[in-house]
Amino acid sequence: MGRRHARYGCHWLLSLSLLGCAAPAPLPDKPSTEAIERETLSQQQQALALRHAREFRLARVSVPLLHAALPLCPGHTRSWFGLSFHYRDRYPPQWREAAKTLYSLDEHARLRAPLPDSPAARAGLRTGDRITRIQGRDLDSEQLRLEQVEQLLRDQPGPVRVEWLRDGESNSAELTPLELCDWPVELSSGGPVNAFAYGNRVRITETMLRYAGSDDELALVVAHELAHNGLDHIDKQLRNLLLGALLDFAATLNGIPSPGLAATLGVRHGSVDWELEADFAALSLLQAAGYPIDRAPEFWRRLGTDFPQAIRHSRGTHPSTAERYLRMKADVERLQTAGDSG
Missing domain, CATH: 2.30.42.10 (PDZ domain)
Known part of the structure; x- marks a missing residue:
């Protein structure tokens, strides 16, 4: 009996507390269900049209690069x-x-x-x-x-x-x-300003698509990821990861703590140079596909300006935007000089 009275007392106290809580001011009448449904349909239509427009842009930019990359994908x-x-x-x-x-x-x-x-x-x-x-x-x-x-x-x-x-x-x-x-270039929803190569496909985030304001900038991003595929960087990185994981396993069996250290080092081994190699190969792809390359280095300067943490890039997997800008600027000059002399 005492427990029941205590429970009722708690309920009354809670009810009184809620009565004392602040409440929002009276709101205007809620829109009709029909109006909400019409607006929902309108927003969905706009979202679909925008998504398809972005996919169309990505495909329009990517197709010439996928054709120019044929020497990099024999049998695929x-x-x-x-x-x-x-x-x-x-x-x-x-x-x-x-x-x-x-x-x-x-x-x-x-x-x-x-x-x-x-x-x-x-x-x-x-x-x-x-x-x-x-x-x-x-x-x-x-x-x-x-x-x-x-x-x-x-x-x-x-x-x-x-x-x-x-x-x-x-x-x-x-x-x-x-x-x-046969490397599908796909648009992924959301995500950071980034792009990814998987060895057999490429994925560009919607955020990166929006960030790459011109088609020439977007082409540079796509060409860079296609170059990773064509230069076999993904498989090489996977082999390094597996080798590092085996070393971690062997160390653990011998009583040496190794919480993924060798695997991490394996992933990072060579990754900076592979990024630079893909940058250079991307310029050749852009030229072969008919895209201008003279403004390509400016993408890295803009990226460093907008994302200052990338200027030095302390993670050890990518070169800094400062180095990429200077290297690509020199590469562009060399390619253009070679083209003029040819």
């Missing part, structure tokens, strides 16, 4: 036609209505914006075209599902015939592919 190439599809149910459920209304999507495959001068654009395909047949096989059927199309196109060594509907009229064209390194 793909055919590229400039065809990118989407349909309503390819989006997460909470985004389908926004995608449907923004792009007039249904269950059929429609073309996303083809890159300028891509095989698809040269053949006359446009955003929103409904793709009906590829190589004589019906799309959206048991003959050829959309999920199979990307792999078919990647592996197709020669031309493909594409048929599509636009405003109720049938069209067809033969597309001749462009050969690219």
Whole structure:
């Protein structure tokens, strides 16, 4: 009985305390559910359009570099036609209505914006075209599902015939592919101002994409990561890591504490020089892809100005932005002199 009275007493005390808490001033009437839903849809549409615009920019900048990098990726190439599809149910459920209304999507495959001068654009395909047949096989059927199309196109060594509907009229064209390194360049959501090479792909954060204000700066970032792939830096770093881990294991077996020290040293061994090597190779890729290189060193000066901790870069895995600027400036001068004399 005493416990029950004590519990009731606590409840009363809590209620009285809450009555004494500060409360917000009366708020205006809440917007209607319909108004909130309309605004939600509008914001989702804007978010989708912005995301796709960023993906489009990254692809437009990357394709010439992936073609120029072919000498670095023997045996790891793909055919590229400039065809990118989407349909309503390819989006997460909470985004389908926004995608449907923004792009007039249904269950059929429609073309996303083809890159300028891509095989698809040269053949006359446009955003929103409904793709009906590829190589004589019906799309959206048991003959050829959309999920199979990307792999078919990647592996197709020669031309493909594409048929599509636009405003109720049938069209067809033969597309001749462009050969690219099979290293997808992907846009990742969020993250710091950074980019990553994985040996078989490249990832650019949205923050880096926004930071690289010009396409020439973005091309430098992408070219640097592609150079890491082509120069086998990722595999070399992994081998160093594994060797260091084995040394840590052997030391531990012999009673010597080694909390990942050798593995850490293995990762760092050579990493600064690999960054500089990738910087130089990136300049050659930029030239081969038709990008100007005279302003490339300024990227490192701007990065150091905006992120002063990178000026000296004490982590030991990357050179300082000061060194990178000076080295790249000298490399640009050498490449331009060699080009003039050639």
